[in-house]
Amino acid sequence: MNHPPLAPRRHWAAALAVALLATLSPLGAQAAGLKALGLQATGGAQLSPAFNPQTTQYSVQVQSDIAMITLQPQVAEAGAVVSVMVNGQATDAKAPLQVPLAVGANQVDVQVRDAAGRAIDRYQLAVERENIAPVVAKFLKKSFNDTATGRTMPYRLFVPDGYVPGKAYPLVVFLHGGGERGTDNEKTLTANQGGTVWAKPGEQAKRPAFVLVPQGREVWDGGFGRTRNADNKIDLQAALTPSDDLKTAQRLLQAVLADYPGIDRKRLYLTGISQGGLGTWAWNVLEPELFAAMVPICGGGDPAQVAVLKNKPLWAFHAAADPVVPATFSRRAIAAVQAAGGQPRYTEYDEATYFHPMAHFSWVPAYQTEAMREWLFQQSR
Numbered sequence: 001m002n003h004p005p006l007a008p009r010r011h012w013a014a015a016l017a018v019a020l021l022a023t024l025s026p027l028g029a030q031a032a033g034l035k036a037l038g039l040q041a042t043g044g045a046q047l048s049p050a051f052n053p054q055t056t057q058y059s060v061q062v063q064s065d066i067a068m069i070t071l072q073p074q075v076a077e078a079g080a081v082v083s084v085m086v087n088g089q090a091t092d093a094k095a096p097l098q099v100p101l102a103v104g105a106n107q108v109d110v111q112v113r114d115a116a117g118r119a120i121d122r123y124q125l126a127v128e129r130e131n132i133a134p135v136v137a138k139f140l141k142k143s144f145n146d147t148a149t150g151r152t153m154p155y156r157l158f159v160p161d162g163y164v165p166g167k168a169y170p171l172v173v174f175l176h177g178g179g180e181r182g183t184d185n186e187k188t189l190t191a192n193q194g195g196t197v198w199a200k201p202g203e204q205a206k207r208p209a210f211v212l213v214p215q216g217r218e219v220w221d222g223g224f225g226r227t228r229n230a231d232n233k234i235d236l237q238a239a240l241t242p243s244d245d246l247k248t249a250q251r252l253l254q255a256v257l258a259d260y261p262g263i264d265r266k267r268l269y270l271t272g273i274s275q276g277g278l279g280t281w282a283w284n285v286l287e288p289e290l291f292a293a294m295v296p297i298c299g300g301g302d303p304a305q306v307a308v309l310k311n312k313p314l315w316a317f318h319a320a321a322d323p324v325v326p327a328t329f330s331r332r333a334i335a336a337v338q339a340a341g342g343q344p345r346y347t348e349y350d351e352a353t354y355f356h357p358m359a360h361f362s363w364v365p366a367y368q369t370e371a372m373r374e375w376l377f378q379q380s381r
Contacts, residue, residue, distance in 0.1 A: 033080065033112030033121025038072030040096070040354045043365040045069060047125070058125045062101065064132035065192045065364055068356045071097040071110065079115030084108065101129045135196045136189045139213070143185075144252040151217075153248050154185035157256065158199040158211035165260075170267035170377060171210040172198045173253060173291075175246075175276025175283075178227055178234075181218040188213050194273050194297075197367045207377045210263055214252055216245035216275070224249065224272060224279025225299070227325075234324065240302040242282040250283065266381045271295035273363040274325060281333060284309055293379035295372065297363045298322055300329020303336035310342035313379045317366040319349040319359035345375075 037051045039060065047058045053076065062069065073082045084091045086099055086108050099108055108125040139156040146153060160169055174195040176188045189195045195213040197203065216223040220232040224246045229235035257263055270291045272280040277299020284294050285305045293313040301309075314337070318330040327348060334346045347366070355361050366372065 033076060034073050034082075034110070034123065035076040036072075036074035037110070037123065038070075038074075038096075040070040040072070041066050042354065042356050042361055043368045056121070056123050058123070060125055060127045062127065062129050063193060063368070064103070064130040064190075064196075066129060067101055069099045069101065069127065070354070070356070071099055071108075073097070073110060073112075075112060077114055077120065080120060081113050081115075083111050083113070085111075099127075101127060103129050103131050103133075132190065132193070132196055135199050135201075136186075138199060139189060139195075139211070141185050144214075144248070144255060146248045146251055148251060149244065149248060151248060153214055153216075153245070153252055154183055155212065155214040155252060156185060156189055156195065157213075158195075159260075160204060160208040160210065163260075163262065165262045167262055168264035168267075169208060169210055169262055170269065170292075171212060171256075171263045172269045172271065172376075173212045173214075173249075174198075175224040175249070175270070175272030175279045176213070176215065177272075177274030177276055178223050178225075179274075181216045181223050181275075183215070183218070185215055188215050192273065192363055193367050194271065194276070194363060197373070203373070207373070209377070210256075210260065212253065212256055214245075214249045216243070216249075223275040225275035225277070225282070227275050227278065236325070236329075239278055239325075239329070240282065240300065242286060243279065246279045246283055249279075250287070267292050267377075267379070269293050269295070269376050269379070271297070271376075272299065273297045274299065274360065277325070278329075281306065284312060284314075288312065289381070292381045293376055295366075295376060296330070297366045298325050298330070298360055300325065301333035301336075303332045306333050306336045307340035307342075309337055309344075310340040312337075312342070312344075313375075314342075315345035315347070315372055315375060317347045317349075317362050317372075319353065319355065319362040321351040321353075321355075321359040322362065323358055324360040 045062050084097050106127040110123040112120045139158045144153045180188045198211045220228045226238040226241045226243050268291050270280050277296040280296035281301030288308045295315050297317045316330050318327045320327050334344050337344045
């Protein structure tokens with residue numbers, strides 16, 4: 001199902017880097033240690049309840065791929081200083097305050113002292129970082145022997161709870177980035193939520209589906225896009241050329257479809273990040289009729305070849321300030337599809353958008369986008 005064309009959308013920092021800044025109320029203001037407490041996390045997060053100078057206890061929830069949040073305290077008294085303890089350990093006192101998070105519960109203590117060193121006030125944040133391990137444990141850990149190359153490709157496969165072979169289920173294929181290449185068959189699911197977001201219990205309750213996550217080789221020409229040179233350093237000269245691992249993933253998918261006849265071949269979806277975002281474009285060019293829809297993130301396609309995708313439902317994401325794969329890779333591909341008569345969706349995060357550790361991580365807010373996930377599962381060939 002195709003949708004009307006959407007103009008490129010720019011997400012301003014206020015939409016994603018949630019800065020919860022509250023001003024002092026007239027009553028009791030002089031006794032407060034802070035007049036504001038800003039919080040930033042990639043993709044957004046918020047204090048609960050909203051900040052009030054007279055409230056000292058807060059909770060914050062972030063997902064598994066958020067390893068750091070930033071606090072921006074504003075003191076109410078001139079000359080006052082702020083110190084922060086995270087799980088009993090002191091952190092850098094310079095603002096903005098970088099707060100590293102362990103998986104699970106984190107106790108963040110924000111203490112304010114006046115210019116003479118006397119304690120004014122103390123605020124406590126209970127920050128819960130999601131534990132994704134229970135979701136990862138539900139993925140089957142398997143390997144595929146590619147007879148065409150003699151190589152073995154590790155992969156993970158999520159099978160919906162209560163799978164009934166006679167029932168039709170969609171399947172999402174996730175192609176990881178260059179940092180997840182290897183043979184461990186683990187970091188493809190733990191480094192980010194490109195594979196796990198579809199398998200969470202709440203998501204499966206609304207959109208039950210298979211999820212396939214192959215793993216590319218950790219060699220200079222490994223992975224799902226050609227982004228490295230012979231020294232295994234990033235080099236985008238051949239980035240738009242399909243890789244050998246991508247071709248193995250093609251054969252792997254056909255093997256999985258043969259093993260699970262309940263997978264709906266009219267509802268196959270492909271998404272990927274960075275190298276995998278490049279691979280998402282390339283695979284759809286190679287087999288334009290295979291996938292019902294595609295979601296490439298911080299990738300890009302060959303403008304000379306993507307016209308074959310003019311009827312393909314696609315929604316691409318990129319950060320304008322991406323320092324690894326320039327946003328021009330997505331912009332040019334989207335423009336070429338539009339020139340061919342296509343109606344692609346494109347979300348580009350503004351340069352001021354908060355990302356940690358860098359703007360390449362646009363997959364964090366992209367996979368958090370509920371509207372994208374709903375849109376994807378509405379598509380069918």
